[in-house]
Amino acid sequence: MLKISVSKSFNGKKIIEKAEFRAEKGDFVCIVGESGSGKTTLLRMVAGLESYEGEITFRGEKIDRKSIGFVFQDDRLLPWRTALENVLFGLELRGEEESISKARKVLELVGLKGFEDHYPSQLSGGQRQRVGIARALAIDPEILLMDEPFASLDELTREKMQEELNQIWNREKKTVLFVTHSIDEAIFLGTKVVVLTGIPSKVRGVIDISLKKRIRTSDEFIEYKKRVFELLSPQSMF
Numbered sequence: 373m374l375k376i377s378v379s380k381s382f383n384g385k386k387i388i389e390k391a392e393f394r395a396e397k398g399d400f401v402c403i404v405g406e407s408g409s410g411k412t413t414l415l416r417m418v419a420g421l422e423s424y425e426g427e428i429t430f431r432g433e434k435i436d437r438k439s440i441g442f443v444f445q446d447d448r449l450l451p452w453r454t455a456l457e458n459v460l461f462g463l464e465l466r467g468e469e470e471s472i473s474k475a476r477k478v479l480e481l482v483g484l485k486g487f488e489d490h491y492p493s494q495l496s497g498g499q500r501q502r503v504g505i506a507r508a509l510a511i512d513p514e515i516l517l518m519d520e521p522f523a524s525l526d527e528l529t530r531e532k533m534q535e536e537l538n539q540i541w542n543r544e545k546k547t548v549l550f551v552t553h554s555i556d557e558a559i560f561l562g563t564k565v566v567v568l569t570g571i572p573s574k575v576r577g578v579i580d581i582s583l584k585k586r587i588r589t590s591d592e593f594i595e596y597k598k599r600v601f602e603l604l605s606p607q608s609m610f
């Protein structure tokens with residue numbers, strides 16, 4: 373289990389006030405909250421890239437950085453490396469043969485078979501995001517952190533990527549923390565939605581999602597949307 377109970381200040385200004393939530397193994401936790409509520413900072417703290425007050429533990433222990441895969445909002449691919457070479461980046465300390473076959477396998481998993489030798493400039497935005505996801509999956513992380521990975525994609529590509537990510541997660545059952553501004557995306561993907569509100573931000577509520585079917589127009593889906601929106605909305609009045 374991943375346990376988070378943290379506060380964070382920058383230059384004496386508190387931005388997160390005792391944010392607390394948990395993720396069981398295989399949970400897909402979506403974090404929503406207005407801009408500036410500390411979502412990226414929270415992921416960076418879990419990844420060990422940012423200091424914090426409080427505790428973050430995985431199976432009762434401090435998190436080992438090696439067990440973390442991070443997918444950034446901007447794809448952060450190296451432009452001078454091909455898709456395959458970008459995926460190999462995180463694997464470079466392993467044996468070469470093993471790494472190349474692993475990198476090919478994850479590229480296939482994200483639907484990029486045949487694009488291994490393309491440079492980022494030769495890929496579409498959605499394909500670049502897939503390389504970013506493949507790179508994070510390649511190291512076989514126990515915890516996958518994703519910071520608005522689909523924010524820059526058009527609606528249709530975004531929905532397609534959500535479907536694919538859902539399938540990958542169903543297969544791999546990683547523990548995922550996924551930041552998004554889209555309530556729809558959070559409910560479609562999440563087993564839990566954590567709502568952050570206020571300044572400094574607190575966890576306003578955690579909603580467990582259990583959809584019979586992943587259909588965005590269904591009554592149960594819309595009911596969840598209302599619940600998330602209600603938790604978010606008092607703050608959005610200002």
Ligand SMILES: Nc1ncnc2c1ncn2[C@@H]1O[C@H](COP(=O)(O)OP(=O)(O)OP(=O)(O)O)[C@@H](O)[C@H]1O
Nearest residue numbers: 382383387405406407408409410411412413414553
């Ligand atoms: N390195 C830093 N130094 C000082 N303040 C910072 C730093 N990083 C973030 N902040 C501040 O912390 C707050 C939270 O930032 P963060 O990037 O975590 O927000 P966010 O929820 O990810 O926002 P968005 O939805 O716009 O991406 C903001 O007010 C930001 O200005």
Ligand SMILES: [Mg+2]
Nearest residue numbers: 411412413519
């Ligand atoms: Mg952010």
